[in-house]
Amino acid sequence: MTTATTGSTAAGRDGGSPGSASAGGAGVGDAVAVAVTDVPSTQVTATPGRRAAGRRNRGRNLLLALWLPVVLLVGWWFLSANSTSPYFPPLQVILQSVWDEWVIGDAKTQLWPSLRHLALGFIGGSLLGVLGGALLWRLPVLRKGTNPIVYFLYVLPAPALLPAMIALFGLGEARQVALIAFGATWPALLNTLDGMRGIDQVKFDTARAMKFSSLRTVTAVVLPGASPQIAAGLRASLQVSIILMVVSEMIAASEGIGYFILYAQTVFAIVTMWSGIVVLSVLGTLLNYLFVFAEHRLLGWYHGSRAVGTDKA
Amino acid sequence: MTQTLGAHAAGATPAGPPVLDVAGLRKVFNVGRPDERMAIDDVTFDVVKGEFVCIVGPSGAGKTTLLRCISGLSAPTRGTVQFEGTALTEVPDQLGVVFQDYGRSLFPWFTNGSNIALPLKARGVGREERTKRVNEVLTEVGLGHVEKQYPWQLSGGMQQRVAIARTLSYKPDLLLMDEPFASVDAQTRFDLEDLILEVREEAGITVVLVTHDIDEAIYLSDRIVVLSGSPSKVREIVTVPLGRDRDQVATRSSEEFLELRRHLLSLVMPH
Numbered sequence: 133m134t135t136a137t138t139g140s141t142a143a144g145r146d147g148g149s150p151g152s153a154s155a156g157g158a159g160v161g162d163a164v165a166v167a168v169t170d171v172p173s174t175q176v177t178a179t180p181g182r183r184a185a186g187r188r189n190r191g192r193n194l195l196l197a198l199w200l201p202v203v204l205l206v207g208w209w210f211l212s213a214n215s216t217s218p219y220f221p222p223l224q225v226i227l228q229s230v231w232d233e234w235v236i237g238d239a240k241t242q243l244w245p246s247l248r249h250l251a252l253g254f255i256g257g258s259l260l261g262v263l264g265g266a267l268l269w270r271l272p273v274l275r276k277g278t279n280p281i282v283y284f285l286y287v288l289p290a291p292a293l294l295p296a297m298i299a300l301f302g303l304g305e306a307r308q309v310a311l312i313a314f315g316a317t318w319p320a321l322l323n324t325l326d327g328m329r330g331i332d333q334v335k336f337d338t339a340r341a342m343k344f345s346s347l348r349t350v351t352a353v354v355l356p357g358a359s360p361q362i363a364a365g366l367r368a369s370l371q372v373s374i375i376l377m378v379v380s381e382m383i384a385a386s387e388g389i390g391y392f393i394l395y396a397q398t399v400f401a402i403v404t405m406w407s408g409i410v411v412l413s414v415l416g417t418l419l420n421y422l423f424v425f426a427e428h429r430l431l432g433w434y435h436g437s438r439a440v441g442t443d444k445a
Numbered sequence: 446m447t448q449t450l451g452a453h454a455a456g457a458t459p460a461g462p463p464v465l466d467v468a469g470l471r472k473v474f475n476v477g478r479p480d481e482r483m484a485i486d487d488v489t490f491d492v493v494k495g496e497f498v499c500i501v502g503p504s505g506a507g508k509t510t511l512l513r514c515i516s517g518l519s520a521p522t523r524g525t526v527q528f529e530g531t532a533l534t535e536v537p538d539q540l541g542v543v544f545q546d547y548g549r550s551l552f553p554w555f556t557n558g559s560n561i562a563l564p565l566k567a568r569g570v571g572r573e574e575r576t577k578r579v580n581e582v583l584t585e586v587g588l589g590h591v592e593k594q595y596p597w598q599l600s601g602g603m604q605q606r607v608a609i610a611r612t613l614s615y616k617p618d619l620l621l622m623d624e625p626f627a628s629v630d631a632q633t634r635f636d637l638e639d640l641i642l643e644v645r646e647e648a649g650i651t652v653v654l655v656t657h658d659i660d661e662a663i664y665l666s667d668r669i670v671v672l673s674g675s676p677s678k679v680r681e682i683v684t685v686p687l688g689r690d691r692d693q694v695a696t697r698s699s700e701e702f703l704e705l706r707r708h709l710l711s712l713v714m715p716h
């Protein structure tokens with residue numbers, strides 16, 4: 133749980149949160165920059181010339197983002213090619229196993245329970261976090277009272293709660309979902325609170341002067357105003373969720389990708405274990421990219437307005 | 446420290462019941478706390494229908510605070526504010542506010558068109574009517590088709606026009622403006638000043654504009670409320686008998702203008 137992101141930092145730096153130590157973290161950060169250059173040119177009436185330039189730019193940025201991973205993969209491929217160590221099989225063998233086990237074979241059935249837990253836990257925790265953050269924002273008395281507790285729970289390593297979750301929810305899926313939801317709640321909550329507190333008072337004066345109802349103030353001022361930081365919080369929540377998904381499947385579980393990896397290791401099927409790890413990192417990277425893609429769709433205004441006055445605009 | 450001179454009775458301002466009546470207004474922040482601070486001491490003035498009144502005062506005099514009080518955004522500590530004959534408890538429907546900093550009051554997450562349509566939406570105006578009105582009011586403030594762009598894609602002067610358009614969209618009776626031209630260049634400033642005079646002429650709107658610029662106040666106003674430094678009192682209310690037709694070059698170089706300017710400068714200069 134290195135994702136100690138109090139959103140202001142995360143939101144202030146294009147979402148490249150300090151916790152992005154997971155696979156593909158750095159690459160995703162670069163992808164942010166790619167999309168930033170793209171946003172204004174699609175919103176201002178883009179001439180064909182500009183659009184082509186944008187495409188060239190995107191191609192160049194993609195190259196910049198991918199050169200190191202490609203070099204590393206190629207290096208891995210050749211360095212491991214003649215490996216006889218049972219712990220570090222050749223990459224070719226691992227990829228072959230990914231193909232055999234996950235694409236052709238039925239290891240992929242392990243993905244569905246994992247993804248189900250992840251989706252339920254992440255969505256549930258995020259909702260709780262955003263609602264809780266909004267509530268604490270509205271009620272300063274509650275905020276001041278809960279402040280020490282919230283930080284206490286936030287820094288508590290969630291995996292340590294797994295035994296408690298088992299005691300509370302038994303061995304079924306519920307405790308996995310509950311653990312993921314618990315971990316996902318805090319980054320979302322703290323960032324939502326921070327984001328809402330950071331909205332300029334003048335925006336609220338403006339809303340009142342225009343005679344907004346409370347509901348309209350929430351939908352037209354509070355939520356969009358805090359959305360960049362809420363998004364940064366959700367991204368941190370997603371990373372925590374993925375970690376907790378795997379951890380919860382490694383303890384007293386009988387299905388899921390975490391279980392698959394651990395089981396392969398215990399029966400000394402090291403190649404199979406590696407195939408699980410590769411699939412897991414591909415999954416994490418894909419989810420991260422998906423998130424960044426959605427974020428840029430929804431927060432085009434934010435990235436566009438921040439790029440104003442720079443060459444990116 | 447002369448108190449309110451009832452100068453406007455003799456002036457050429459249109460007669461009628463006051464649209465805005467501010468009496469003995471005082472605003473103290475953080476009452477009863479160690480950081481208690483009086484921003485406004487005692488302010489009394491009124492504004493009649495169709496009039497253009499400027500409030501001038503040095504930076505920090507409490508102009509923004511005063512504007513928040515007379516718009517119903519903030520409750521005065523003492524004194525009363527009446528809009529069209531009733532005491533303020535909230536922002537009245539028929540009141541429009543243009544804030545000091547367009548960058549802070551426009552919503553960057555909405556396009557210009559949506560920004561302008563917001564007060565109409567809040568008033569239950571239908572979609573078709575909204576679109577029509579957005580186009581009308583954009584033309585009125587001298588902007589072309591910028592409704593699909595975002596505020597941050599426009600220059601500062603254009604953004605302030607969008608902010609003005611947003612306030613004009615629902616045709617308020619009274620327009621309150623807080624140093625609306627403070628953060629644009631001189632040329633744009635002249636253009637916007639003339640724009641407001643035009644809008645006021647065409648829409649028959651009443652305007653109260655806050656500024657720290659004496660020349661701007663004289664150029665725009667029928668009357669000028671001169672505030673002292675913080676905590677502010679009304680130093681004097683000056684009538685500006687320059688007639689309705691104003692011209693940036695001719696008006697500003699006329700003898701009456703210079704005379705008024707001398708008088709106002711002597712009022713705001715420290716004694």
Ligand SMILES: Nc1ncnc2c1ncn2[C@@H]1O[C@H](COP(=O)(O)OP(=O)(O)OP(=O)(O)O)[C@@H](O)[C@H]1O
Nearest residue numbers: 474475482484503504505506507508509510511657
């Ligand atoms: N919410 C508040 N709490 C405490 N003090 C405040 C508050 N709002 C304003 N003040 C104080 O009241 C005084 C007047 O502020 P105000 O913003 O009204 O001045 P102003 O005349 O609009 O200044 P400027 O010309 O710089 O815009 C300032 O000293 C400010 O610090």
Ligand SMILES: [Mg+2]
Nearest residue numbers: 508509510545
């Ligand atoms: Mg001010």
